[in-house]
Amino acid sequence: xxxEYVDNWEAQVKKGILSFIVLNILSRKHFYGYELMDEIQRVxxxxxxxxxxxxxxxxxxxxxxxTSEWVHQPSGVPRKYYSITKAGESTLExxxxxxxxxxxxxxxxxxxxx
Amino acid sequence: MELKTIEAQNVFEQYLRxxxxxxxxxxxxxxxxxxxxxSLHIIDSMQASNKExxxxxxxxxxxxxxxxxxxxxxxxxxxxxxxxxxxxxxxHVFLAxxxxxxxxxxxxxxxxxxxxxxxxxxxxxxLFVSKILYPSHTGLFFQNGGFHAFGFLSNPQxxxxxxxxxxxxxxxxxxxxxxxxxxxxxxxxxxxxK
Numbered sequence: 001x002x003x004e005y006v007d008n009w010e011a012q013v014k015k016g017i018l019s020f021i022v023l024n025i026l027s028r029k030h031f032y033g034y035e036l037m038d039e040i041q042r043v044x045x046x047x048x049x050x051x052x053x054x055x056x057x058x059x060x061x062x063x064x065x066x067t068s069e070w071v072h073q074p075s076g077v078p079r080k081y082y083s084i085t086k087a088g089e090s091t092l093e094x095x096x097x098x099x100x101x102x103x104x105x106x107x108x109x110x111x112x113x114x
Numbered sequence: 115m116e117l118k119t120i121e122a123q124n125v126f127e128q129y130l131r132x133x134x135x136x137x138x139x140x141x142x143x144x145x146x147x148x149x150x151x152x153s154l155h156i157i158d159s160m161q162a163s164n165k166e167x168x169x170x171x172x173x174x175x176x177x178x179x180x181x182x183x184x185x186x187x188x189x190x191x192x193x194x195x196x197x198x199x200x201x202x203x204x205x206h207v208f209l210a211x212x213x214x215x216x217x218x219x220x221x222x223x224x225x226x227x228x229x230x231x232x233x234x235x236x237x238x239x240x241l242f243v244s245k246i247l248y249p250s251h252t253g254l255f256f257q258n259g260g261f262h263a264f265g266f267l268s269n270p271q272x273x274x275x276x277x278x279x280x281x282x283x284x285x286x287x288x289x290x291x292x293x294x295x296x297x298x299x300x301x302x303x304x305x306x307x308k
Contacts, residue, residue: 034155049178049184049185050178051179055186055187055189055192059189077154078150079154
């Protein structure tokens with residue numbers, strides 16, 4: 001029962017913050033799809049269907065937070081690179097502030113309880 | 115994109131057909147982009163896999179990607195709404211609604227069913243209270259020797275009530291069974307969702 005509850009809760013939290021993580025990763029440099037998924041899995045413990053990433057990137061593009069471009073590689077294989085836009089950067093700044101304030105409040109609650 | 119073995123090539127093409135089918139309602143340029151992106155993703159993922167055969171590496175990559183029908187759903191629904199609202203064509207508005215309902219249909223059906231069960235629960239309580247306040251208006255009514263009504267009658271003239279005080283244990287039994295059924299179904303759906 002406890003494990004089931006925690007698993008459900010964890011899945012929901014992860015689903016909710018995936019776009020937040022993607023924006024943070026893209027704020028460092030541009031990435032193509034597979035590379036981005038690899039990076040998400042490296043920095044976090046995400047274990048989601050990798051295909052989920054593409055509709056999410058499309059949504060971020062529609063919202064004007066991310067842009068994409070096919071880039072020809074020396075290897076001959078083109079890659080679709082995703083980068084954060086100016087609007088994406090300012091949105092991310094606000095999101096980061098919210099996250100820090102939220103996590104500090106949660107930490108306070110946890111500390112009070114333990 | 116060519117793979118070395120026929121088996122792997124067949125599995126790869128089958129996956130792309132499923133993908134094509136899942137995204138067929140998107141604009142052609144988008145379909146082309148997604149097809150190329152997902153194909154490249156599969157190749158990259160195969161290269162990173164430590165499985166021995168090409169077919170196993172491919173299966174590994176496809177497992178990690180997931181089923182296109184599932185992961186493309188939000189995008190298809192999103193696009194349908196966008197297209198419908200930008201064109202204002204009734205047919206597309208209708209399609210968009212159907213797409214979005216499709217996603218939530220299982221949830222909708224489940225909640226409607228639970229709603230009905232809860233409503234029945236409430237009806238049992240109503241019958242119980244009503245029998246105390248209006249005993250002659252509540253119960254199982256027969257007219258001319260045949261069934262006429264069960265529940266509450268505003269005008270029971272010509273009817274004879276059959277249950278009397280037996281209505282109370284019956285209602286309690288019904289309430290308990292209904293409650294048990296709700297709890298059992300809740301447990302089942304929770305397990306299935308997991």
